[in-house]
Amino acid sequence: MTSLLAVRDLGIAFHGHAQTVRAVDGISFEIAEHEMVALVGESGCGKSATALSLLRILPRNATVDAASRVQFDSRELLSLSEPAMRDLRGRRLSMVFQEPASALNPLMSVGSQIADVAIVHGERSRAVARQRALQMLDRVGFPEADLFARRLPHELSGGQRQRVLIAMALLLHPALVIADEPTSALDMTVQAQILELLRQLQRETGTAVLFITHDFGVVAEMCSRVLVMQLGRIVEDAPVDRAFHSPAHPHTAALIRAVPTLTAHR
């Protein structure tokens, strides 16, 4: 299998107001086409920082090590020009942000925001772009998409906003979606629908997904491989089955032991 994404020695530091934090400390991993990989680990271990660095949208106070390499689509992302990077974002490589409220434009209807993704990437007809947006809204669980598309972000529930972001990220069938806690605000029935949509896209267009999640149920159901992060390092990179049943690193075992499972209703 060819690797779609190859990350080598990625290191990230945040130069904060009170201290400098080495959030990511020299990690390497690969993702193949079609592959669904989970990235798990404790709060603050560097998952979102890793995700943001791949799209090159880290906050200004962050620096990436000069020796870090990120190969995507056979190109070196860290030295790509900004226009070339803009062309990739949303089209080949997209992201579902952990905090949807801050990722949406508060003044623009959600329908227009989704349609804009197509327009930015060359769709000339607004009507066509809007139609695509409505279709995608329908697929993320809004049958009355036409009415729903008129709303502003603050007029939606938390889980609805999260699904709007998912619709934006999937609109152009990118090769890789980085999904940062994409279902953390969704109830189980809607979550199941979103996971099924991701599987469909994987089958239809070969979309690969890097799933950042703390939900081991989702990991078990969706992913073939798990990366376990701890304090900025990857401490385990294993097939899902092995990570669950014979983890090599004690931190993996500790994370899995802490998962609450349903005892009633089984």
Place this chain on the structure above:
Amino acid sequence: MITTMPLLDVRDLTLVYPSRYTLLGTETGATRAVDNVSFTIHPGETLALVGESGSGKSSLARAILRLVEPTSGKIVFDGVDLRALDRPALRLMRRHLQIVFQDPGPALNPRMTVAALIREGIDAHAIARGAEADERVGRLLDEVGLRRTDGARYPHELSGGQRQRIAIARALAVEPKLVVLDEAVSALDVTVQAQVTDLLASLQRDRGLSYLFIAHNLALVERIASRVAVMYLGRIVEHGTVAQIYDSPTHPHTRALLDAVPVPDPRRHAARTVQDQP
């Protein structure tokens, strides 16, 4: 049998978001987000509120605190009719009735340090002063699993889960009687989540704190709540003890929610993962 007076008594609460005209002159349509909802929470009790995305859980939470004005209904908290209070009286009351929002980002002033954010309520309600207040802030940081040195940082310098824990610490700092937790631990990894829920449980034991716990993680709800209310399209369609709801759900929506819980074991999904390889 509980014979004490309820701490919170919500009667026939309704919240309708009116329709609005868009820039293009079309209408957005009105939403009946909360539709005739009644329930009680007793001192020292945890009521979990579950239900589909968009079913009205956050709207109900905001309406109880009058962060959005309910359309009709009654809210009695600690014997006081909240809807009869003017704004200053309501603000004083909020010391006892705290909320942790689903998305904590916007609620945290970006110009204040973490320590100042936690300390704000302690000062405003004169709960402690000087070194004692500092010590309280430090202890809260310990309790939610952050380092005391994190107090000098700003909220945007934190990870998503760290920010959420600041919002929780802030709510607990004023020693409220009831805390509404709107998906407050949903973004936390399981180890930190267990630490925070243990903290909530110990505060409940020691101080008789009550919680309205909004969550979609049914395994977690099973672990920490005594009663569960299930919301669907703005209404509470089912309401009972955890055992009643989980073992013999009567509403089809409740059954669907329970059946959709993913099992954290890849062997039970093996067939599906293999079949998906093109």
